[in-house]
Amino acid sequence: MSRDVPIHSWPGSYYINNEKRWESGTLSLSRTMVCFLSGLSKNCLVSFRLSCIIEIKMESSSFIFSTLTVLEEGNVKHWFGSLKPNRVVVYNVLEHFWRERLLSPTSETQGAECQISKGRELINLVTGAQRRLEDTGRVLSHQGEQFDCMMQGLEKIDSDLGVADKLLSELESPPWWPFGKFPWKAQQEAKAEDAARAAAVLSAGKGSSRNKLIISIPAVVSRGGDSDLKPGCLxxxxxxxxxxxxxxxxxxxxERNEIDEIRVCTPYEITVRQRFIGKPDICYRFLSAKMPEALSVLEMQYKKKVEFTSEYTTFKATPCSSVCGKEGTHWRQGLRQTGRETELPLEVPAGELSKLQVQVLQPSVSQAEAQELKQMLLQLKNLALEAETELERQDEVLDVLTDSTDRSTMQIGKHTSRMKRLL
Known part of the structure; x- marks a missing residue:
């Protein structure tokens, strides 16, 4: 039985084919396994891996009872009934994680199923770091676009302040001024049209940058409770x-400013809440096998609103279990102990190498894995340099924004004083 912390559990019953009876208990889904625990004996009646599932269907037992069936490799069929809140919800969640498991065979769930080499572990770590750095680069790029929009807005403000300065100069001029006001009105109308055109372009640019997609993941979505979990996307x-x-x-x-809380229950489940006064909150719940990819972006965008629960801490602290986990642990401990107690000679006669010594002499990272690691580290370096360049550019833009804001504030103060004198 898997020792993984369950992602989700549902009360229900399981049909024991040998005894021709139903047993009540709990159906649980973990990162790599599906298991059913008896409610009376607390023993695991059945457990199987997501990768071993061939088909998941909603059927009827004896043409009366609504059940959920799971077909496993070897033509073994499991029947689950009386599932709460209903079998459709359980089907949607199981089908989602099973489908994503099939579509992502190189994900972390596969790494939990069997022992992998040190080189492959390093490659997985670097791949995760590269993915996070790419997400950070996308967020930095969108942030830079927002800074550019702010610069355009300040330039428009400067232009409007220039027009206001000229208008105030006209108003401050004496009544005996010889020039007529018709040219001034024409000039004012032309500048107003230019300002309206610039504002339209600016709003269009802001809208396109605000609606840019960072990441999209398939998910099982519910508004509020557990009874209406349906497939969708975030x-x-x-x-x-x-x-x-x-x-x-x-x-x-x-909207970004409307979100009050993002609660992370597990690495695969979050709830997003928008609070109101005098009416019910809007709360959506998301279950997804690809949620860890979106969490990295959400943590950067909503730092103060992301809240991690105790279940998340427990989930992260529990390592993925595997069939070969205990054997691999005992093998590695024995290998370390053997390495400490015995020293391999530098020259060993042919035919006298044991299997254990051959395994010790084999490199932990192959040449192909080392070459792949080298290429990935070079990509990481380039991404880090691009991020550094973008950050330096944004620092310069921030300095310009600060100077422009101070200058605009001073000009607005001067114009306010002039208008008070005119009044």
């Missing part, structure tokens, strides 16, 4: 979070 945009169904129809959109 879209993380620059300025919002979008909830969509399987047909990409928008279910709800959380």
């Amino acid at each position: 879209l993380v945009l620059v300025s919002s979070l979008e909830v969509r169904d399987t047909n990409c129809q928008l279910l709800h959109k959380f």
Whole structure:
């Protein structure tokens, strides 16, 4: 039985074919396993890996009882009934994690199933770091675009302040001024049209940058409770979070400033809440096998609003169990002990190498893995240099924004004093 912390559990019953009876208990889904625990004896009646599932269906038992069936390799069929809140919810969650497991055979769940080499472990670590750095680069790029929009807005403010300065100069001029006011009105109308055109371009640029997609993941979505978990997707945009169904129809959109809380229950489950006064909160729950990919982006965008629960801490502290886990642990401990107690000679006569000594002499990282690691580290270096360049550019933009803001504040103060004198 897997020792993994369950991602989700449902009360129900399991049909024991040998005894021709139903046993009540709990159906649990973990990172790599599906198991059913008896409610009376607390023993595991059945457990199997997600990778061994061939088919998941909703059927009827004796044409009366609604059940969920799981077909395992070897043509072994498991029957689950009386599932709460209902079998459709259980089917949606199991089918989602099973499908994502099949579509992502190189994910961390596969790494939990068997022992992998040190080189492959290093490659997985570097791959995760590269993915996080790419997400950070995308967020930095969108942040830079927002800074550029702010610069355009300040330039428009400077232009408007220049027009206001000229208008105030006209108003401050004496009544005997010989020039007429018709040219001034024409000039004012032309500048107003230019300002309106620039504002339209600026708003269009802001809208396109605000609606840019950072990451999209398939998920099982529910509004509120557990009884309406349905397949859909979660879209993380620059300025919002979008909830969509399987047909990409928008279910709800959380603006960035409207989100009050993002609660992380497990690495695969989060809830997003928007609070109101005088009416019910809007709360959506998301279950996804690809949630760890979106969590890295959400942590950067909503640092003060992300809350990790105690279940998340327990989940992260529990290592993935595997069939060969104990054997691999005992083998590695024996290998270390053997390495400490015996020293391999530098020259060993042919035919006298034991299997254990041959395994000790084999390199932990192959040449191909070392070459792959080298290429990935070079990509990481390039990504880090690009991020550093973007950060330096944004620092310069921030300095310009600060100077422009101070200058605009001084000009607004001067114009306010001039208008008070005119009044």
